[in-house]
Amino acid sequence: MATFEHGSVKIEVDEDGFMAEPENWNQDVALALASTEGVGAMTESHWKVANYLRDYYKQFGIAPMIRKLCKETGFSLKEIYDLYPSGPAKGACKVAGLPKPTGCV
Amino acid sequence: MADKLPPTPKLDELEKGPWPSFVSEIKMAAKSSLASQDLLGLLERSYNEKIGHWKHGGIVGVLGYGGGVIGRYCDLPAEFPNVSHFHTVRVNQPAGWYYKTDALRKICDIWEKRGSGLTNMHGSTGDIILLGTRTDELEPIFAELTAIGFDLGGSGSDVRTPSCCLGKSRCEWACYDTMALTHDLTQSFQDELHRPAFPYKFKFKMSGCPNDCVASVARADISIIGTWRDNIRVNQDAVLEYTKNGLNIQKEVIAFCPGKCMEWDGKQLDIDNSTCRRCMHCINVMPKALRPGKDTGATVLIGSKAPIIEGALLSSVLIPFWKPVAPYTDLKDLMGRIWEIWCEEGKNRERIGEFIQRMGMGNFLETIGVEPIPEMVAHPRENPYVFYEEYLVEDDEEEGQDKN
Secondary structure, three states: OEEEEEOOEEEEEOOOOOEOOHHHOOHHHHHHHHOOOOOOOOOHHHHHHHHHHHHHHHHHOOOOOHHHHHHHHOOOHHHHHHHOOOHHHHHHHHHOOOOOOOOOO | OHHHOOOOHHHHHOOOOOOOOHHHHHHHHHOOOHHHHHHHHHHHHHHHHOOOOEEEEEOOOOOOOOOOEEEEEEOOOOOOHHHOEOOEEEEOOOHHHOOOHHHHHHHHHHHHHHEEEEEEEOOOOOOEEEEEEOHHHHHHHHHHHHHOOOOEOOOOOOEOOOEEOOHHHOOOOOOOOHHHHHHHHHHHOHHHHHOOOOOOOEOEEEEOOOOOOOOHHHHOOEEEEEEEOOOOEEOHHHHHHHHHOOOOHHHHOHHHOOOOOEEEOOOOEEEOHHHOOOOOHHHHHOOOOEEOOOOEEEEEEEOOEOOOOOOOEOOEEEEEEEOOOOOOHHHHHHHHHHHHHHHHHOOOOOOHHHHHHHHOHHHHHHHHOOOOOHHHOOOOOOOOOOOHHHHHHHHHHHHHHHHO
């Protein structure tokens, strides 16, 4: 487990930079994590995606499928990548403070 | 560096015998790569402890892409620091795996500089697999690969890098141009390839003839296998020549014919093409005498997969005969309809074959707008608990009504 520091933010992260303790997430943490994922500034659209992921995670304990994310936020997959260049799983989920989504190679 | 090689008595066993050995290859790479040295040590340790030391599921990648790099971390980073990160990079191979040595040298130069130097040419996906690098090397690797004309391949829940046999470039049996179709699908589905948005992986594999050299029927979600719909071309003189050279046609050809469609009277080989299963066996045994017909195309099959989460499936027929003509719009439109229903209704990590089983082939065909036809049935129903009489009676009644 590594420690990630950015400004006044200091959090524990895993080797891929995802939060080890998602309950410690707040907006400052999101801004700090965004800086590692090629996100210039967190606009309203960025927050819309991050907040949706956050709410879904709180309710169901996992990240939503990508199609659902697009549908519910109204953004196309291309727009999601425009907002989060490293993609919904690596970029958006990390900024939203979700633990690392499990996936298959 | 070579003298730092860790002792590896168990791995050394794998160098014995007449076969190529991955251990010898890693040792060769270890002469100039610290990561390969640690890899040997880690693997020996795994063999001793009977435990794998790779953690599952890292999420790493390059900006703009959701796939192409598979994150790998070792759970003993303090003891094996040079393989603490050991990510795999998938690189889209050229269709048919044709390279100039110059291109291979450039890839290897990049990988020796920025990775472990170990490659897998090619992985079962068909991609060039570059094994073992660190997170901070990924963007430079991507930049350098694209500069020499290569792109990342698919990984995760996306269209995997389409792959094909070498087709018409070298094989006389190829019934359609597999390389052209593979190249076209790769270009057309760039978004689907690089930005995972499906329930699970989706593979296209193109084989030029029923010999199916890329084994598409066993592992591709869409298998496109060359075939013909006219008659096998027979050169009777060449058939006789084979018998003169000692071939027992009855035993080695006819006995293996699954359609039992051949007869041999000692002078002439007769083929009843209407019952031919297009299995290629006779053609493979007598390549100088028999050839596929001239009206060639492909059979499109759907749904095979290797066993990972559930059991293995073979592909089943979706389009019995398809003429692949660029730009292949009919096939791409069909893919769009298939993905639409699968993405909407598919469960997480449910392959299309499993999805069809869950949903029922009839419902699936109706949704994608394809008429059910007899060629799609692999085998008649044999369930003893289905009483056919009921269906027969209904049919009789319907017929009776029609007569009235």
